[in-house]
Amino acid sequence: MPTSRFQRGDSVMGRWPGSSLYYEVKVLSFDGASRQYTVVYKDGTELELKEQDIMNISSFQHRSRSRSRSPGRRRSRSRSPARTTRRSSSRSAAAEKAPPSSREAKPKDSGEGCLSPPPQVNKGNGNSSKHEGKDNNAESKRSEADPDRNQTRYNLRRRKEDAAPEAKSGELQQKRSEEVPAASVLVPLDYGGKIGAVFWLLFLPVWVLLVLLQAGLKDPSLTNFPPPLPPLESLWDPHALGLVLLWILFQALLYILPVGKLSDGMPLHSGQRLKYRTNGFFAAAASLAAVAAAVYLGADLTYIHSHFLQLATASFLVSVLLSVFLYTRSRLAAPEELAAGGNSGNVLYDFFKGRELNPRLRGFDLKFFCEMRPGLLGWCLINVGLALAEMKQQGLPAPSCPMVLVIVFQLLYVLDSLWNEEAVLTTMDLLHEGFGFMLAFGDLVWVPFTYSLQAYYLVGHPTSPSTPLLAASVGLQLVGYYIFRKSNSEKNRFRRDPTDPQLAHLKSIPTATGRSLLVSGWWGVVRHPNYLGDLLMALAWSLPCGLSHLLPWHYLIYFSALLLHRGSRITSACMRTYGSAWEEYCRTVPYRIVPGVY
Numbered sequence: 001m002p003t004s005r006f007q008r009g010d011s012v013m014g015r016w017p018g019s020s021l022y023y024e025v026k027v028l029s030f031d032g033a034s035r036q037y038t039v040v041y042k043d044g045t046e047l048e049l050k051e052q053d054i055m056n057i058s059s060f061q062h063r064s065r066s067r068s069r070s071p072g073r074r075r076s077r078s079r080s081p082a083r084t085t086r087r088s089s090s091r092s093a094a095a096e097k098a099p100p101s102s103r104e105a106k107p108k109d110s111g112e113g114c115l116s117p118p119p120q121v122n123k124g125n126g127n128s129s130k131h132e133g134k135d136n137n138a139e140s141k142r143s144e145a146d147p148d149r150n151q152t153r154y155n156l157r158r159r160k161e162d163a164a165p166e167a168k169s170g171e172l173q174q175k176r177s178e179e180v181p182a183a184s185v186l187v188p189l190d191y192g193g194k195i196g197a198v199f200w201l202l203f204l205p206v207w208v209l210l211v212l213l214q215a216g217l218k219d220p221s222l223t224n225f226p227p228p229l230p231p232l233e234s235l236w237d238p239h240a241l242g243l244v245l246l247w248i249l250f251q252a253l254l255y256i257l258p259v260g261k262l263s264d265g266m267p268l269h270s271g272q273r274l275k276y277r278t279n280g281f282f283a284a285a286a287s288l289a290a291v292a293a294a295v296y297l298g299a300d301l302t303y304i305h306s307h308f309l310q311l312a313t314a315s316f317l318v319s320v321l322l323s324v325f326l327y328t329r330s331r332l333a334a335p336e337e338l339a340a341g342g343n344s345g346n347v348l349y350d351f352f353k354g355r356e357l358n359p360r361l362r363g364f365d366l367k368f369f370c371e372m373r374p375g376l377l378g379w380c381l382i383n384v385g386l387a388l389a390e391m392k393q394q395g396l397p398a399p400s401c402p403m404v405l406v407i408v409f410q411l412l413y414v415l416d417s418l419w420n421e422e423a424v425l426t427t428m429d430l431l432h433e434g435f436g437f438m439l440a441f442g443d444l445v446w447v448p449f450t451y452s453l454q455a456y457y458l459v460g461h462p463t464s465p466s467t468p469l470l471a472a473s474v475g476l477q478l479v480g481y482y483i484f485r486k487s488n489s490e491k492n493r494f495r496r497d498p499t500d501p502q503l504a505h506l507k508s509i510p511t512a513t514g515r516s517l518l519v520s521g522w523w524g525v526v527r528h529p530n531y532l533g534d535l536l537m538a539l540a541w542s543l544p545c546g547l548s549h550l551l552p553w554h555y556l557i558y559f560s561a562l563l564l565h566r567g568s569r570i571t572s573a574c575m576r577t578y579g580s581a582w583e584e585y586c587r588t589v590p591y592r593i594v595p596g597v598y
């Protein structure tokens, strides 16, 4: 190999085709004409790589630190991702259970085997496969018949002695769980970076205050924005804080009760699977009983309306204290416990975005609890209080028709989340997001106090929507809910058990991580079918409030922006993780949310 940078036998880092992940490989030969190296992975997989996909090991070593503190989180050298690529059929459970994506990895603390180099972050393209919207099951079957077929997609050659039979998949899975370290992918800063984080930290609380004050105006037209600010001390009410704390503690008590199912989370990059108590529906029923008992004993739920700002302020204080606690404890966490992108080194950015992936107090999962319980159930309780306030304020014998529609639709949404609580364990926040101010504030303040804006608006602004408008609202809610539930459940089921017979009709694309991507069914219509359903429901919640003001449309506007942003974050993250397989998915399913439009 006269003109090659590396010699036969050299240990180097080779980029996995189509991704930004680098694995340690040994050089076998160099072809000067094509300028390609033939390299071998530690597990014996041989692969031809372009010269530019080979890097010196020393460029990685400055980031190869590990200070694991628990054996379950230890790292060691990786095998090649081809371990799972061999599993050409997307129906392979073992492959599907392979360690989760590189997005859970952290910069600066990578293990030795699978890394992302400093200069090439997010350039996961390269060898994109030729597959374009073909029948993947057929493809998978052909691959099984001809083992080289799938491999040639990635230009793979496997040593005969290493071709472990599929029957060993359980053993293989176990080994992978123990041995594969997280990939270290440098995640670009999000939300406008460091300046953006400062902006959001200040803007979000102020925005909630302004919007709530605006909703309390007799005429909440845009021309009256911003509303006059009340004296700051009027926002503080220790009684309101006591009630907020009582509610959160009551929810925490319900969460820890040994009632209901213990569900498995998705495998962490250590291979470990956390357990989650998914007794959300029980918590909803117990909360209903407790609130009914309180009302029976004389509690006046219209207090929620008359002290809306004070309750929101108290929740805000709790969310700030919680965020400070989360940030402080994350400083003591092992690097393995941090979320990708949660360790930028900038205090404010990390405080905002959240550092630790799964902060737990003993078995109590703070992120899961906050996302699913006090805020969501608090939102329903607030809605009930607002419906009673509407009756009181407008002298009605029963809540108005728009109010009934809004609170029934939203109650259905929340109860559905709690009934299907396990499905939340395969969503982006649970899988990849650190728990910091953004989620703490989002869960405890933003969700209960801005998602109830339609009901809050209706208390002081009676509307009489036409029957067709109300009918459209009901139709949108039903269609939206159907799409939302079916698509979320389909993905959750597939991620949990890709061999599930109920999914046998679905096609999927295998990826180098071992997990596959659904490419038919709901996930073959658009790339975010669950967002489509969610957005239709959001529309249904605003329509009954009429078109006179923007306020009841606040949720739809914010939510559209949030989902567009989330969609693009998922795209970049999946591009980093799945590389050419994701590109293939995007080619096969070109539309993101609305078929034929976007």
Ligand SMILES: NC(=O)c1ccc[n+]([C@@H]2O[C@H](COP(=O)([O-])OP(=O)(O)OC[C@H]3O[C@@H](n4cnc5c(N)ncnc54)[C@H](OP(=O)(O)O)[C@@H]3O)[C@@H](O)[C@H]2O)c1
Residues within 6 Å of the ligand: 101, 426, 427, 428, 429, 431, 484, 488, 491, 494, 495, 515, 516, 517, 518, 519, 523, 527, 528, 530, 531, 534, 559, 562, 566, 570, 573, 574, 585
């Ligand atoms: N009401 C609200 O305020 C609100 C706010 C945000 C979200 N939501 C709702 O929450 C739900 C979850 O949303 P999310 O943002 O977490 O997104 P999601 O679509 O549930 O999760 C995204 C993840 O799904 C996996 N995935 C993507 N495409 C796939 C495919 N074709 N086959 C298999 N797996 C695939 C990927 O993870 P892996 O490959 O790593 O498994 C991806 O990172 C949605 O219904 C959304 O509408 C509601």
Ligand SMILES: CC(C)CCC[C@@H](C)[C@H]1CC[C@H]2C3=C(CC[C@]12C)[C@@]1(C)CC[C@H](O)C(C)(C)[C@@H]1CC3
Residues within 6 Å of the ligand: 204, 371, 372, 376, 413, 414, 416, 417, 424, 427, 429, 438, 439, 441, 442, 443, 446, 447
């Ligand atoms: C502007 C910021 C404060 C944004 C904060 C974002 C959070 C409010 C959301 C991020 C993920 C969201 C989410 C739900 C609620 C809102 C978020 C926490 C969710 C619990 C709503 C019910 C759904 O059925 C769901 C369980 C799928 C959903 C999960 C994601």
